[in-house]
Amino acid sequence: MSSQIDHLLSETRRFAPSADFADAAVGAADLYERAAADREGFWADQARELHWHTPFTQGLDWSNPPFATWFADGELNVAYNCLDRHVEAGHGDRIALLWEGENGDERRVSYAELTDEVKRVANVLQGLGVGAGDRVAIYLPMIPEAVAAMLAVARIGAIHSVVFGGFSADSLRARIDDAGAKLVITADGGYRKGKVSALKPAVDMALADRNGSGVQETVEHVLVVRRGGNDVEWQDGRDLWWHETVPDASPDHEAEGFPAENPLFILYTSGTTGKPKGILHTSGGYLTQAAFTNRVVHDIHPETDVYWCTADIGWITGHTYVTYGPLANGATQVLYEGTPDTPHPGRWWEVIEKYGVTVFYTAPTAIRSFMKIGREVPQKFDLSSLRLLGSVGEPINPEAWMWYRTIIGDETAPIVDTWWQTETGAIMISALPGVTETKPGSAQVPLPGITVDVVDDAGEPVGHGNGGLLVITEPWPSMLRGIWGDPERYKETYWDKFADKGYYFAGDGARLDDDGDVWLLGRVDDVMNVSGHRLSTAEIESALVGNEAVAEAAVVGASDETTGQAVVAFVIIKQSFLKAHPAEGLASTLRGWVGEQIGPIARPRDIYIVGELPKTRSGKIMRRLLRDVAEGREVGDTTTLADTMVMSTISAQVK
Ligand code: PRX
16 A cells, blocks of 8 residues: 555646636635635535525534534525525526436426425325424435435435445345334336346335334335336335325425424445444535535536536435535536446446536546446547546546546546545535646545544644544534434544544545645545445455354455455355355355345455454454455465464465
8 A cells, every 4th residue: 555655646747727617617716715714604604505594693513522513593494405495596497307217218307397396295205294303214216206305305304314226125124223214215126237126125125024023113104106117016005106196295385494403314334343324414514515515626507517426326425416415506417327338338428428418426436447448438429518527435546537537528627536425424625626736646635614634543643745544623514413323333433533632533544745635545444445335344244144154254355456445255164054065156155145135236256265264362353464365465464363374274275
């Protein structure tokens, strides 16, 4: 890692924005000065860009750290801000969603139409007894109803928990149970890789008879969108079709103001233990930073831009930069249902050409897989509408950055590499297009109003040129407000490490270069980042040992050219199992098992069946050594192992 980063830090290329871009940009250099002079006043100004039912008089309250509130005495309605407000301002005919189904279906949904739909859904939800503070699980493909469902939940002051459609029934069940969801909104299925991938059966399985399981069933209804047309099982009384209820509901629904700190959503993400954490976000501060960052980092001009963020709504990027940020700004955006390579490898570029996308936001892993396919594919399409490119989710290596700039951005579109997390709610570190000279590979500078540092274990700044831990030194509006149902875990995970300084510990290693720009070095904990998706080693290990064949398992994230990191598992099989079953095919069975337990994204790239695992005398697995093996490196220092021979045995077995 460190030689790689030394190489990165010698990066000398700089790209200044063109004068035209800078002149027209929403962001300007004076934002930094204003924020530095009065940080809280700066955020209050941004918050006042929203519509408040009751204006706030309070800014940040940090009297009970690490529990922050922002604008707490104000009241707003998040959905009103994303919808009605634009219609009332005369923009009802503006297209909110340019939807493209994977199978070629199309829908254009205007702000007026989306507002109407959300009001009807809000009425349906209330008719089903869902009210402020209730939790609603959303398990949908990328269709307009997904956005409408989120906004309808927000409109009535309820809390959504969106579960990525690629997660298994078990993962869905765990999330439904942890949040105590009252309603699930799903679809029969959606299109993925050229065929219908069913969703409703996973909901049925997650809610299957739980007699004797000790879990109290909280789900009263399942609202089902028809998208795939696949056959589904039906439980009368519990299940309702969207198309049979929503169109009949009244389109009149008054948006009530809710306190700024009313919870807006829970989103589960992987941590260092086996159990995903329910990250809790609230309304006023979150929407303020979502809208502000989308406006200045994505340089949104709502009258002229066609924006496209490729993230699924099941991830934080989909929450903040598909649903809330762009709609709060009245932007027009593309929503695409499927995979990038269906029915052909140029599908994304075709979508950009078709809709004249101007601002494009995607993940490095996607860029690297397009690089692999070759420039001929994007070059078949007219990408000249693109004027700004964004990257999110993992470090973007300079080579991919340059390819993105040259092949997709025609050497003119600025690239913003945006660092943030599920927990931060919105972008924290990024260039401001039109202001910052960009540098391939570096996320660069904290946004106006955001304060970060790189520190050592004692919380002391490491200064320029040195590696350390990334911290956020002051609270920010869209920060997580806690972990659902577990305030202790919230404190422990993010705040205890630098408790005396009051810093938020992000879990990422970072380095400042001589210009003070931030370079992200990846996670410093047992969290992996595979294709920009966060996965926990402990969660996959616990899935593996849940299989009858497995005695012990250790999982590491090994670097991978395309996906950034890949899951590699080392597994010890039970002797008793081997006596009764053949060993052949076990690795692929276990790979499938992990896919069923967690979801296909968690399937290990490699599973090595080994006789032993490297452990310290106190029994701790030394993952560092396994990572050496997984990455094909010479194995590092083994002197602290209880049995120093173990690594040579493992290396031999892996070869
Ligand atoms: O390690 C960092 C990496 O992704 C982690 C957050 O993952 P998640 O909560 O799933 O959110 C992803 C989308 C915001 C971070 O701790 N990460 C995210 N963006 C970048 C990044 N690493 C380097 N550069 C980035 N731009």
